[in-house]
Amino acid sequence: MDSLLDFEECVKDSPDFRLKLELFEADVSVLETQLDKVMKLCSKMVEAGQAYSAANQLFLSGLAELSMLHKKDDVITNCLNQFNQGLQEMVSFHTMLFDQTHRAISQQLTNLCTQFLPQLVETRRAFVQIGEDVEAAALKSAQVSRHKAADAERASHLLLATRKCYQHFALDYCLQLNTFKTQQRVDILNSMFSFVHAQFTFFHQGSDLLRDLEPSMRTMAAQVSQSSADCAAQRKELENKHLLVQQRDASGEPAVGPSPGSDAIISGYLFKRSRRKSKTWKRCWFSIRDNQLVYRKSHKDVSLVLFQDLRLCAVKPLENIDRRFCFELLSVQKCCALQTDSELLKLSWFVALQSSIDFAYRDTRLSQPKEPPPPPCGGDPSPGPPAQRPPALGVALRGPGNQRCCDCGEEEPRWASINLGVTMCIECSGIHRSLGVHLSKVRSLTLDSWEAEQLKLLCVLGNNVMNRIYEARCSEEGRVKPRADSLRAEKETWIKEKYVEKRFVQKSVSDVAQRRLYRAAVAGELVDMAAALAQGADVNRSIGEEEGRTALIGAAVGESLSACEFLLLNGANVNHRDLRGQGALHTAATAGHTGQVCLLLKRGANQYAADERGQDPLAIAVETAHADIVTLLRMARMNEEMRDSEGVFGATGDDETFQDIFRDFSDMASHDPERLSRRQFSRGDEEEEEEEEVDEEG
Known part of the structure; x- marks a missing residue:
């Protein structure tokens, strides 16, 4: 399942969230283009099919008229009537096929587009507009003089209200994107399943190939059913998360603290004063990690290190300037003035920086990787619990010689040929697949399902037995078996000689x-x-x-x-x-x-x-x-x-x-x-x- 937008990151409006949001929006745009293309091509195909059915119907009318000319000849009449009846059924099947194709592709995909995309466009327009309002309000609040209390209070209230509104719009936009992301997978899969099912029904009686596809169709039906259930559960979970985050964090105040999955101590937006132009302030995303203060100018830029080692820095309030909520970080080489959006955020950053500096002094080994403790008495570390092998793999590897690849000897093979009864490594399995299923039917011992009788063949036959058969005359031919580190071309030549040409098998009448x-x-x-x-x-x-x-x-x-x-x-x-x-x-x-x-x-x-x-x-x-x-x-x-x-x-x-x-x-x-x-x-x-x-x- 694809990763979804995180509501926590949405509230924080971090650069990582902005990058992921752009990727989501790009995916939606590409998907919309592709869906439109598929629906147009489907319409053309159905129109061509309907023209074909109409031509067939005219042909059948001609056959019916032809049969009327031979009413006295019972043999010809019966034959033509049977042909006409059979072809009439085929025309009906064609008509049903085109109708099912139109419903499966055009209608289902159209429903997907009309259900989500217009609402997404409207929500995104509101999201972008309110985002611009937040930027303007933040800039206006940051520029208010500390000596103008009334203006400062109005600017703060405006910023708080605008940010709260923005967070509500952002959460709704993320919910719609996540819902569309989960729903489109099910709808597209269901659409394709319906289309293939129509084709399968049409060709089922006369096509051995589509009859062989029947197990895959059953599996796909199960996947659609399972995906629908998973989608419903995930939509419910997303709605619950959305409601929880909205009730807990969508208060208008920016969130502080580390981002989920990040090693940063604290992260968030700060205004940074330019060292060359003291009146120029730039809003950037700052975070503390690995005893460093890093920042990003925008979500498209890479992180820059502002202070390499916080142990060499000191943090203090900055009271001698006109802007509010400012503090200063100083080192031997440089100093930097920073500004938060509120007094609470200023205190949070001040405490986080001071704590990071104090902790770095107490433990100078913080940034070095910790080595595992030595084993007792100089012995090897005690092994952990043995890895649990999949059931099919555990049974297959008990066969004679099955612990190594039958063709190159690589250890722990994970693939097998069910008709030959041998196990093989992943590289040799690819070569076996290229031989064709009439020679070797390859399956995974960890990913595919196995029946008891198929596993029994691997245990009764196995690599040792089959190699004695297929490599019986190997020494007579002067041929050397490839090893695990041999080139792929060498392995491919060996496998073709062994199984296709059967060069090393004992000859028999x-x-x-x-x-x-x-x-x-x-x-x-x-x-x-x-x-x-x-x-x-x-x-x-x-x-x-x-x-x-x-x-x-x-x-x-x-x-x-x-x-x-x-x-x-x-x-x-x-x-x-x-x-x-x-x-x-x-x-x-x-x-x-x-x-x-x-x-x-x-x-x-x-x-x-x-x-x-x-x-x-x-x-x-x-x-x-x-x-x-x-x-x-x-x-x-x-x-x-x-x-x-x-x-x-x-x-x-x-x-x-x-x-x-x-x-x-x-x-x-x-x-x-x-x-x-x-x-x-x-x-x-x-x-x-x-x-x-x-x-x-x-």
Whole structure:
């Protein structure tokens, strides 16, 4: 979350606050320009889309007229009617898409601009005007003679009233800027989410790419919801802070004391008399820090040191001049006359300067860094509590050789390839990403979420095992592995030779490697599966002597969740079917492997696909009397139907009951598979299930 304007600094009107305020105003101006540009481009895009839809509609009218010329030809008529109906739906989808795009971009962003920006302009105009009045009142008050009591009192009252009014305007202006800063992030994110959601809905049925984007869309929906909640909470907090500061400090008197987050003892505005022109006074921002008195002529200027060492200075009241509230700071080399806005401020600065001088005399080591105390008996300092590693990182580093990068050996890697089962440093992870996700799927061990089966692959395989496979012929090739301090180009060459060219893998005949992959998948031997893939086995190639099954279907015959996950991560087609029309989900349902059914459903397996007997996985589970799988498949089907009826993303996402049951089945399959294998249908339950299916079909 971006930093916001501090109300305390607003009341003090410090140079830091002025700088940050200018940056805020510049950001608002740039954002307004960009929003206007985006809305104009959106309007042009929608106009072009509407023209495209109109042209499509004319084309469809021509097709309808064409179909009328062939009324006697049923084949052509039916074909043209089907085409016309499908294209009519596409035109409707286009129209809906353009309408949703206009609402998502133009209307939402227009609402953001009209809600905040006009009010910001008016408030800023008043803020600038009253700021100029404060400067004029301060200057007039400073110039009143001490001998004109009535004029001095009127000037002081005018300055106090003007400053109080200014502080109220400044606080309101800061609140509006902070509110706009927090709200625009949510509105822009929500606008973009609505736009992408419209695109996602349009392309969902025909685009595998946008189907892969579905988890990201769910995450974005959650982020919008979370951001809205955070925005509401932050707006409430800002209003409370605004009210608190307004009640406590917006009294018209300038605040004294150190600024929040600053090491200054005291800071504030003072008038400084010119040493060359005694009648010239300049209002500057002064502060005491590190035994020095520093000042800034304006918020755009850097700090200047007025007195280098306050130990060599003395402070005393200045009574022999016409101006009020003055004091003098003297050193061996120079003296400087300063003026505050009130007697109270004069006393505060006088005490702060004198205290700083006294403290500097008492402790001459104040400005030197303090050294830590030596450890007892000359030993090393006792270490603090060990740093808590993220859960995924702690599990991954327990794998064989995972404590060092698999490609360069750097310690404490924080990245991993989920399909290769290796850990790596951040530099090697960037090279892995450049290879493409078909070769290496890279994730962070500290930032990304990990599933249990993916972490299990890192522990079972790991760097030692995979390096024995991918670096088996490294010495034969006379190749030297790069080190952590090697150049990036050297690491990049090594990684491409290792994983793309597979230059150091033990050679094998393609058919041998393919059969080895299938046997290892059935047996759940991850190491043999990894070796077979490295030797060139195709993860989606079917085995003729095994009724056309792929390795994934073979893994479904066995009971290894890790084998299924490993194949899916390496590109296995979850919906490939063998010669009998059965896929991995059919096979897992037949064998009663609930954990694999959970995994395959999560990875997009088609639960409606029928085999050569016309049976889908649910019918197979009913026939084989696997109660848990029947329940799971029925809940998944019910959840999908509910989701389709509510849109791609409902208001609350997937059904929570289904998610809870899905999670329970997955945990039971991972931790207590024997319990699942003992659950069977009775004959009465089977007959009841068949009756329910008949009722549903009716």
